[in-house]
Amino acid sequence: MSxxxxxxxxxxxxxxxxxxxHVCEFCFxxxxxxxDYDGIRxxxxxxxxxxxxxxxxxxxxxxxxxxATAIDIGAGFTPLIHAKNLxxxxxxxxxxxxxxxxxxTWSFKDRVVAVASSRARELGYEKLACASTGNLAxxxxxxxxxxxxEAVVFIPNDLEAxxxxxxxxxxxTLVKVRGxxxxxxxxxxxxxxxxxxxxxxxxxxxxxxxxxxxxxxxVAEQLGWRAPDHxxxxxxxxxxxxxxxxxxxxLAKAGLIDAPKTRMSGAQATGCSPVATAWSxxxxxxxxxxxxxIAKSLAIGNPADGYYSLVQLRDTNxxxxxxxxxxxxxxxxxxxxxxxxxxxxxxxVTVASVKQLAEQGRIDPGELTVAFITGAGFKxxxxxxxALKTPLEVDATVESFEAAYTALHAAEAAA
Amino acid sequence: MAVKRVRFTFPENLIRxxxxxxxxxxxxxxxxxxxxxVDEKTGWVVLELEGEADEIARSLAWAQEKGVRIDPxxxxxxxx
Numbered sequence: 267m268s269x270x271x272x273x274x275x276x277x278x279x280x281x282x283x284x285x286x287x288h289v290c291e292f293c294f295x296x297x298x299x300x301x302d303y304d305g306i307r308x309x310x311x312x313x314x315x316x317x318x319x320x321x322x323x324x325x326x327x328x329x330x331x332x333x334a335t336a337i338d339i340g341a342g343f344t345p346l347i348h349a350k351n352l353x354x355x356x357x358x359x360x361x362x363x364x365x366x367x368x369x370x371t372w373s374f375k376d377r378v379v380a381v382a383s384s385r386a387r388e389l390g391y392e393k394l395a396c397a398s399t400g401n402l403a404x405x406x407x408x409x410x411x412x413x414x415x416e417a418v419v420f421i422p423n424d425l426e427a428x429x430x431x432x433x434x435x436x437x438x439t440l441v442k443v444r445g446x447x448x449x450x451x452x453x454x455x456x457x458x459x460x461x462x463x464x465x466x467x468x469x470x471x472x473x474x475x476x477x478x479x480x481x482x483x484x485v486a487e488q489l490g491w492r493a494p495d496h497x498x499x500x501x502x503x504x505x506x507x508x509x510x511x512x513x514x515x516x517l518a519k520a521g522l523i524d525a526p527k528t529r530m531s532g533a534q535a536t537g538c539s540p541v542a543t544a545w546s547x548x549x550x551x552x553x554x555x556x557x558x559x560i561a562k563s564l565a566i567g568n569p570a571d572g573y574y575s576l577v578q579l580r581d582t583n584x585x586x587x588x589x590x591x592x593x594x595x596x597x598x599x600x601x602x603x604x605x606x607x608x609x610x611x612x613x614x615v616t617v618a619s620v621k622q623l624a625e626q627g628r629i630d631p632g633e634l635t636v637a638f639i640t641g642a643g644f645k646x647x648x649x650x651x652x653a654l655k656t657p658l659e660v661d662a663t664v665e666s667f668e669a670a671y672t673a674l675h676a677a678e679a680a681a
Numbered sequence: 682m683a684v685k686r687v688r689f690t691f692p693e694n695l696i697r698x699x700x701x702x703x704x705x706x707x708x709x710x711x712x713x714x715x716x717x718x719v720d721e722k723t724g725w726v727v728l729e730l731e732g733e734a735d736e737i738a739r740s741l742a743w744a745q746e747k748g749v750r751i752d753p754x755x756x757x758x759x760x761x
Contacts (some may be wrong), residue, residue, distance in 0.1 A: 277716065294715045294727045294754050375761075397759040422759075447759065455753035469759050502761055553723050554690055556749055563761025568688075570756030612761070627702060641761075 269306050270330035273297040273472050283397070284330065284467040286389055296570065297472050299330045300578050303519045311522050313489060315483075322377055322480040328516055329381055329474050329480075336384040340589060342480050344368050346488040347634070351604035352617070355622050362484055362494070365607055371408050371432070372642035373401035373563075373610075374506065379466055382474035383409040386464030393418055393463040395478055397454035399562045401624065404467055407436035412413075418463065418530055420454050422447070424432045426648060434678035447557060447567070461560040467503075471570075475505045477642035482513020488525050493517075493526035495633035498620050500612045500640060501532040501541050501586070502564040504571030508578055512639070530578050531621030531628065532586040535559035535594060535611075538567055542588035550576050560591045561611040563641055585628040587619035594618055595653050608643035613648050616640075683734040690750040691724045700747060701726065708740035709733070727754050733746065 270631050271281040278294030290297055301512040310327045318324030326333035343366045349551050353361035353438050366490070379402070394410040397420040407532040417438030419431065425442070435442055443450045458468040466474050481652035485618035499507045507530065514526035516536055527546040534542040537559025544552035551573045557565035569575070581588055589597070594611050602608050619634025623629045643650070658674060691700070693702050696719060710732035730737050740761040741751055 289686075289754060292715075294729075296755075331738075399761050402760045412704060438757065451753070451757055451759050458758060465758075466760055468755060471755070503756060529719040542694070547722075549722070551718055551720055551723050553692075554752060566757045566760065568752045568757045572756070579750065 268332055269302045269309075270299050270372060271302050272300045274300045278338035286386075286391075288471045299472050299476055301328070301516075303516075306520045307554045310522070312487075312522055315522075317485065322380060322477065322484075325480050325655040327518075328483065328505045330476055330680070331381060331385040331388055335388065336576040337409050339376065339408060339412050339423045341369050341380045343601070346485055347605070349605050349637070350432060351603060355600065355604055356621055358620070358624055358629060358631055358635060360632065361620070362634070363601075363605060363607065364636055364638045365479070366638065366640050367607060367609055367613070367642035372404065372645065374478070374638075374640040375401045375405040376408075377480050378474045378477035379405040379409045379478035381417065382464070382470045383413055386466070386470050387413055388413060389464070391462075391464035393464045394415060395419065395458070395461070395463040396467060396478050396657065397421075397496055399425065399565065400432070400645060401563050402467065403429070407433040407438040410438060411436040415636045416525075416537045420450065420457075422450050428647065429645060432645065446591070447565075465677075470557055473535040475509055478509035479513035479516065479655040480511075481638065482510040483517060485510075486514060486517050486657055488635070491523050493523055493528045495527070495634045496529045496531065496635040497534055497630055498506060498531045498616055498623065498629075498635065500564055500616050500635045500638065501534050501575055502566045502569065502612075503594055504541060504575035506638075506640070507532055508571050508574050509593060511578060511582065511655075515526065528582065529584050529621075529633070531584040531623055532579060532583040533577060533616045534586065534588045535561040535564055535615050536560070536588045536590050540567060540569060541572050541579075541587040542586040544572075546588075550580075552576065553572070556590055561594055561615050562646075562647070563610060563612045566616060584625055587622045589615055589622060595650055595671045597621065598650055601639070601644070606632035607639060609639045610641040610643050610646040611649050613639040613643070614649075682731060683737055685690055685730045685737050685741075686754045687728065687756050688699045688732065688738055688752045689728065689744065690717075690752065691719070692750075695748050696721070697746075700744060700749060701728070704740050704744060710738050710740045722726060723742050
């Protein structure tokens with residue numbers, strides 16, 4: 267059973283039934299799921315959640331679909347680690363990492379697609395679709411396979427081989443679209459409007475975005491039922507950024523944690539920074555951009571939740587960093603070398619942003635800060651391969667090894 | 682007749698131009714503004730266009746030529 271009651275327009279507050287509707291018919295504003303919070307408060311306890319599965323479905327009472335019939339490939343309940351080494355390097359002794367690289371298809375998209383695919387199937391859709399540069403395509407393909415649904419996945423035709431295989435292994439209909447980013451975007455928006463398919467981030471978007479709340483739920487539970495003081499979150503569409511905070515707010519409404527005072531800060535790449543640019547200019551109107559960054563999973567030039575991200579930055583006294591491609595690579599290496607976590611480029615954006623915000627004094631070292639690492643590094647190998655140490659190559663003799671090893675140390679000592 | 686929902690984003694140099702009025706005069710397209718926000722530097726308008734599909738397409742190409750950025754009302758559909 268779900269406590270979801272309606273869809274409500276975030277602008278004019280008109281309400282709609284829980285169908286596949288993503289914009290308000292009156293003002294074209296986005297709609298989002300509302301819940302019976304009194305019912306949740308009477309039913310849900312910390313013990314009830316703790317007795318649930320070690321996946322995002324332990325928070326089923328806060329999600330808009332039935333858990334019993336959900337498509338469950340084990341998304342969620344990922345580790346929260348106290349990042350002591352990285353924290354030492356950045357002067358932040360209370361830094362934590364939420365490691366979402368370990369989801370079933372190695373990114374946080376499994377959270378949103380778990381909810382979107384389950385709700386799409388409940389609504390009667392037999393086909394699941396999306397347009398993606400990687401992570402979303404992987405997750406939609408996997409969930410459709412597990413749920414016995416057909417997947418139609420649109421990708422740009424210049425996508426790296428690793429990302430194509432990461433989807434095609436699950437057997438979807440993969441469509442490589444010729445053209446630039448804008449062309450792919452336009453085509454897929456048109457198809458989403460004309461085909462009666464469950465486009466996870468278009469007509470099923472109100473349900474899809476609810477999956478991101480589970481990151482907030484988990485962090486609060488893993489911290490011993492409290493919200494952190496500060497979160498640093500990568501911003502692409504902005505939905506993840508907004509929904510993590512909604513997760514804290516809902517736990518408070520349910521009486522499970524104290525009212526959160528969490529500062530929410532954002533992380534973007536300089537090559538696609540509509541929110542960070544607007545924030546730095548003090549504007550609540552972002553200007554859409556044409557993305558040009560190695561952080562392709564964050565390359566959304568016209569973010570659906572860009573405005574709401576700016577509202578949240580303002581209302582929570584957050585800040586928004588933007589980092590260069592060089593800083594992104596350095597961030598990936600720093601995270602790997604200090605905490606043993608190999609993140610994709612978006613993780614590099616987050617770590618580099620934490621560094622930047624700490625240096626600017628925008629993160630207080632006393633704050634319990636959580637950085638969200640959203641995808642695994644094997645998806646974006648090409649971003650770092652040129653920036654890493656090359657292996658020693660030796661003959662199969664002790665002499666050859668020792669000569670090479672000694673020479674390496676001598677070179678490092680001289681550097 | 683076709684209906685299309687789009688978001689226009691105006692650069693600073695077009696903020697003072699009556700482009701939506703002109704679009705309605707130049708093309709057989711009915712424009713219906715649903716949401717908007719305009720300041721000194723930029724502005725956006727979410728609107729519905731109604732007319733023959735070809736005429737809507739021509740009107741959008743004309744607006745784009747003038748320097749307006751045109752996007753789906755939902756924001757980018759392609760995600761990471």
